Amino acid sequence: MGELKMKDALEKMREQLTSYARRESETLEDFTSSNKEVTFLWTTESDKGVSEFILREDVSIQNHLMLKVLMHPFKRQTNGASPLHRHNYFEMGFVFQGECISISDGEEAHLHEGDLFIVSLQALHQMKTFSLDDYVFNIMINTSLFDQQFFQMIAGNDLFTQFFMNSILNIRSDSCMIFRSGGQTDFIYYLYKLLCEYLFSTDCDQTYIRLLLACMFRELSRQYKSDMETMSREENQGLSISSVLQYLTEHYDSATLQSTADQFHYTTRFMTSFIAKYTGSSFGSILRELKLQNASRLVLHSELSFEEIAKAVGYNERGYLDRVFKKRFGKTMREYRDGQKTEN
Secondary structure, eight states, X not given: OOHHXXXXXXXXXXXXXXXXXXHHHHHOOOSSOOSSSOOOEEEEEOTTXXXXXXXXXXXXXHTTOSEEEEEOOOOGGGTTBOOOEEESSEEEEEEEESEEEEEETTEEEEEXXXXXXXXXXXXXXXXXXXXXXXXXXXXXXXXXXXXXXXXXXXXXXXXXXXXXXXXXTTOOOOSEEEEOOTTOOHHHHHHHHHHHHHHHOTTOOHHHHHHHHHHHHHHHHHHHHHHHHHHHHHHTTTOOHHHHHHHHHHSTTTOOHHHHHHHTTOOHHHHHHHHHHHHSSOHHXXXXXXHHHHHHHHHHHOOOOHHHHHHHTTOSOHHHHHXXXXXXXXXXXXXXXXXXXXXX
């Protein structure tokens, strides 16, 4: 799409969304209800005053919906603050207009128009807006959306695959990701399309919504990597995070933290913090993901035995690869290979 056409499309969608947000802002008064016919959240409150927001499976499954969209309401009684809560879904908040504060596990972030946050399943979360003119779209994503097919759609997008997988598997990791738009329009285009499809389409197409979500994640990842690449070069005398990741991609079967540090003439301590700072992941988790991605490729597209695959990706024991492979993909290597043969 040309730049002018995209600009026109964005303006048209923004007009639709602004009208919708203005109407919702004036009528929506609660965090668990809307002016739609179906209330799709249950809430319970613990002894410590923490609400549990539960995305109702009966409603989701009945309507074949894997995500829900709700405007964040401004409640005067609470000065725009939501209850302190956890939820059984991933929450994605987009500041369409104005500003908000998002607090995840005690860490506060001030977000402005065009910014976006994604909160994990484990996070203790709260959000606050300041007036009726602060429009924040909450997109609640059911964990059922993250099946093998969707992970294949975002394959190679480690920034998101690791975040969602770690949360689903309850592996300790960051509870929230924040993205600043910085004037970028590519990811906002897909987000606007997603919101319009959900809110205004007469036959909301879930397959199309999944595709738009995957495209948005890919654009966000590209923006993030570009920002980190520029920052890493500027802050580390020309050393770029892409050169380190390229080295790991080419030597995933034999690379160690020491060999990687030696390659770029730094200490292991520096390399550990450098990778963590500019990728948000540890050296070990990046290397493991590279090994597993290549293992999955060999399982599907080679005749190698599983013992040979383990050695090819740098594991001495097939048993260990079996365990981490099943944890990552939800299937053993044999089940993964047999499933592909069945589909073909």
